[in-house]
Amino acid sequence: xxxxxxxxxxxxxxxxxxxxxxxxxxxAACSMMMAGALGLYMARRHASGPHPGHDWLNxxxxxxxxxxxxxxxxxxxxxxxxWALWASRRRDNAHAxxxxxTTIVLGLGFINMVMYSLNRMGLEIGAGExxxxxxxxxxxxxxxxxxxLVYLGLMGLRSLGGSVGQQGSxxxxxxxxxxxxxxxxxxxxxxxxxxxx
Amino acid sequence: xxxNTTATTSRGVPVEDPTPFGWLTTADHKRTxxxxxxxxxxxxxxxxxxxxxxxxxxxxxxxxxxLGSDGFAQGFTFSRETLTLLFLIPAFLGVAIYMVxxxxxxxxxxxxxxxxASFWSWQVSGVVLIGAYLGNGGPxxxxxxxxxxxxxALGGLxxxxxxxxxxxxxxxxxxxxxxxxxxxxxxxxxxxLVSASMLVVSLPVLLGQIGILYIDHRYGRVFLAGNYxxxxxxxxxxxxxxxxxxxxxxxxxxxxxxxxxxxRRVFEPLAMYFTLGLVGLFGFGAWANxxxxxxxxxxxxxxxxxxxxxxxxxxxxxxxxxxxLLGLALIQNRKMPKITTSxxxxxxxxxxxxxxxxxxxxxxxADWLExxxxxxxxxxQLRMTTWVTGQQSVLIYGxxxxxLLxxxxxxxxxxxxxxxxxxLGMLSFLVIGAGALLAFLGPxxxxxxxxxxxxxxxxxxxxxxxASWVDDNGAETFSVIGVAGVVILLGGVGLLLLNLLISxxxxxxxxxxxDPWSAQSPExxxxxxxxxxxxxxxxxxxxxxxxxxxxEAEEASV
Numbered sequence: 115x116x117x118x119x120x121x122x123x124x125x126x127x128x129x130x131x132x133x134x135x136x137x138x139x140x141x142a143a144c145s146m147m148m149a150g151a152l153g154l155y156m157a158r159r160h161a162s163g164p165h166p167g168h169d170w171l172n173x174x175x176x177x178x179x180x181x182x183x184x185x186x187x188x189x190x191x192x193x194x195x196x197w198a199l200w201a202s203r204r205r206d207n208a209h210a211x212x213x214x215x216t217t218i219v220l221g222l223g224f225i226n227m228v229m230y231s232l233n234r235m236g237l238e239i240g241a242g243e244x245x246x247x248x249x250x251x252x253x254x255x256x257x258x259x260x261x262x263l264v265y266l267g268l269m270g271l272r273s274l275g276g277s278v279g280q281q282g283s284x285x286x287x288x289x290x291x292x293x294x295x296x297x298x299x300x301x302x303x304x305x306x307x308x309x310x311x
Numbered sequence: 312x313x314x315n316t317t318a319t320t321s322r323g324v325p326v327e328d329p330t331p332f333g334w335l336t337t338a339d340h341k342r343t344x345x346x347x348x349x350x351x352x353x354x355x356x357x358x359x360x361x362x363x364x365x366x367x368x369x370x371x372x373x374x375x376x377x378l379g380s381d382g383f384a385q386g387f388t389f390s391r392e393t394l395t396l397l398f399l400i401p402a403f404l405g406v407a408i409y410m411v412x413x414x415x416x417x418x419x420x421x422x423x424x425x426x427x428a429s430f431w432s433w434q435v436s437g438v439v440l441i442g443a444y445l446g447n448g449g450p451x452x453x454x455x456x457x458x459x460x461x462x463x464a465l466g467g468l469x470x471x472x473x474x475x476x477x478x479x480x481x482x483x484x485x486x487x488x489x490x491x492x493x494x495x496x497x498x499x500x501x502x503x504l505v506s507a508s509m510l511v512v513s514l515p516v517l518l519g520q521i522g523i524l525y526i527d528h529r530y531g532r533v534f535l536a537g538n539y540x541x542x543x544x545x546x547x548x549x550x551x552x553x554x555x556x557x558x559x560x561x562x563x564x565x566x567x568x569x570x571x572x573x574x575r576r577v578f579e580p581l582a583m584y585f586t587l588g589l590v591g592l593f594g595f596g597a598w599a600n601x602x603x604x605x606x607x608x609x610x611x612x613x614x615x616x617x618x619x620x621x622x623x624x625x626x627x628x629x630x631x632x633x634x635x636l637l638g639l640a641l642i643q644n645r646k647m648p649k650i651t652t653s654x655x656x657x658x659x660x661x662x663x664x665x666x667x668x669x670x671x672x673x674x675x676x677a678d679w680l681e682x683x684x685x686x687x688x689x690x691x692q693l694r695m696t697t698w699v700t701g702q703q704s705v706l707i708y709g710x711x712x713x714x715l716l717x718x719x720x721x722x723x724x725x726x727x728x729x730x731x732x733x734x735l736g737m738l739s740f741l742v743i744g745a746g747a748l749l750a751f752l753g754p755x756x757x758x759x760x761x762x763x764x765x766x767x768x769x770x771x772x773x774x775x776x777x778a779s780w781v782d783d784n785g786a787e788t789f790s791v792i793g794v795a796g797v798v799i800l801l802g803g804v805g806l807l808l809l810n811l812l813i814s815x816x817x818x819x820x821x822x823x824x825x826d827p828w829s830a831q832s833p834e835x836x837x838x839x840x841x842x843x844x845x846x847x848x849x850x851x852x853x854x855x856x857x858x859x860x861x862x863e864a865e866e867a868s869v
Contacts, residue, residue: 137507139476139511142475143511143512143514146511146515146519147522148519150515150518151519151522154520154523239530243533246530247523249530250527251523
């Protein structure tokens with residue numbers, strides 16, 4: 115060691131919020147990814163012709179009730195995700211497990227509803243510009259939801275599998291934060307592609 | 312490479328595997344950093360060579376003399392992607408992955424395995440990208456599946472670089488030594504945070520676009536005309552102002568080296584952090600031009616012109632402010648600093664970034680204000696001519712290579728335990744500097760005086776599109792100047808690699824102590840190189856200049 119230098123000490127654990135901060139960065143990255151995709155969608159929509167008066171959807175009809183139910187399911191899953199976090203902070207394993215399981219079931223239900231809606235709509239890839247753009251933007255938003263679901267499941271198992279302490283809650287908190295973001299990303303996609311169209 | 316090994320760590324961290332297999336599964340930021348640095352240097356050779364072939368093609372408007380009419384467009388896109396996604400970004404990401412934890416007193420990177428995954432997925436994506444091009448599958452290529460593969464590889468590269476960037480940014484945000492606040496971090500660590508954060512919010516835009524382009528190209532090509540629409544939408548990542556985000560760490564390297572050489576703190580640290588942030592901030596928003604509007608040559612119209620002028624002006628002011636602060640530190644020292652390769656290269660790189668911003672500002676203002684009929688009556692905007700190649704040469708070849716030369720020479724003792732040969736380093740500096748100057752001058756003058764097109768999105772393989780400048784005086788001569796510059800530059804890169812081979816690979820370099828430069832930042836308190844694996848002891852820091860603090864305290868006590 116350099117004589118004049120301060121001494122080196124045994125390194126203790128560093129600040130514990132790394133996972134939350136990294137999740138924040140990941141959310142920022144995903145939001146810009148969606149901004150890029152939806153921006154391109156809107157640019158192409160704008161260039162396609164006047165609205166109304168131009169059949170941008172190529173005769174497709176968006177099943178609005180099903181899409182709204184899907185969104186409401188996602189909102190409900192956000193509530194249960196926060197329930198899981200609330201319970202884990204109180205070291206209440208039974209409630210936390212129940213809430214995480216409910217969130218995952220609701221998340222899977224959401225994906226199922228969206229797939230059903232797209233099938234009902236007859237959205238066929240390669241059939242037209244709207245179809246391709248809707249397929250790609252919806253796919254990217256669904257990918258974020260799937261990542262959020264896996265993240266939530268893993269962090270749930272990790273934090274509740276052992277003892278639910280402060281660190282476990284932080285890990286689960288990061289996953290819940292991402293899940294909230296995934297719901298927001300889907301809402302933006304739904305509004306742009308299926309409401310404003 | 313010289314490495315010490317530790318058998319155990321005091322905090323129950325798995326011991327690093329010292330065998331070559333350990334490089335695959337390493338959780339040590341130093342190994343990952345080295346992998347990134349060396350690999351990106353090798354990709355640099357490929358990128359420069361491809362650029363040479365492209366520039367050779369532009370020496371004639373009536374014929375493609377090296378790559379041919381089928382290969383020119385792909386050579387162009389390949390060289391740009393190689394120089395940015397395989398060299399410039401990963402090279403400084405590698406330096407950040409290696410140095411940042413050492414600079415802030417962290418035991419490791421925040422997510423070391425994510426950083427390793429970032430490197431290997433980047434490497435695999437890079438190989439897939441090369442494979443796609445070799446199979447005629449780049450943008451404008453004839454192999455449809457290869458074009459899809461190219462898009463997937465691009466997506467893989469972006470995800471990999473994002474993963475590494477998030478690891479670096481999170482490390483600076485959360486892993487600093489308990490007493491080291493963000494406004495006291497060493498300048499390079501701060502610049503790495505700025506650059507990584509801006510990459511995190513800019514590169515994913517490309518990812519979203521790639522998702523759409525992939526779906527459309529693979530299924531029906533409904534709005535992409537063949538695959539001709541791809542490059543137009545992704546070209547923004549290789550141009551300014553986005554390039555400014557990539558060069559922010561170079562300004563951090565410059566600040567680090569100049570302040571250590573001057574043996575002074577910057578007189579107003581917050582101003583330094585602010586100026587570095589400003590350059591990164593004004594690199595943001597490039598994607599809004601080409602990618603979203605997709606309108607190509609009309610981008611300077613109306614509001615976009617003001618925005619571009621504003622972005623360049625911000626980057627210029629940020630760089631000028633930083634260099635001004637560093638200049639004051641040098642003046643305060645009142646002694647002639649020791650001139651080494653790293654000092655010269657750092658000052659050169661910083662100055663070239665300033666010049667690059669000014670050059671961009673002039674070009675954007677000329678286009679916006681329609682000076683000399685730019686953008687009117689068939690006159691192309693400067694941004695559509697080889698004027699823009701000149702700016703890329705300044706920032707990638709000039710600032711990028713000199714910045715890397717400075718970083719490698721400065722931190723070689725900490726990375727490999729040996730100092731690089733300074734004489735060879737000086738020679739590299741001169742050759743790279745001269746090469747970059749010519750590589751800039753040729754296309755810049757040609758764009759200005761002959762309106763030689765930089766690239767034609769509609770059909771870049773048609774020589775007729777380039778024929779408009781064939782009768783103009785000097786266009787071909789200017790192109791030859793650019794070619795000469797790239798050839799010289801290739802020699803400079805060779806010298807740098809030769810220096811590394813001799814000094815590090817063959818262990819001919821002087822073995823370095825802990826602090827061979829009498830520097831001031833925390834990494835110089837650690838052994839050279841620090842042992843692989845997490846250290847048993849970490850510095851407890853309250854300042855980014857602990858060695859300078861200690862030296863001053865010692866001076867005061869005497």
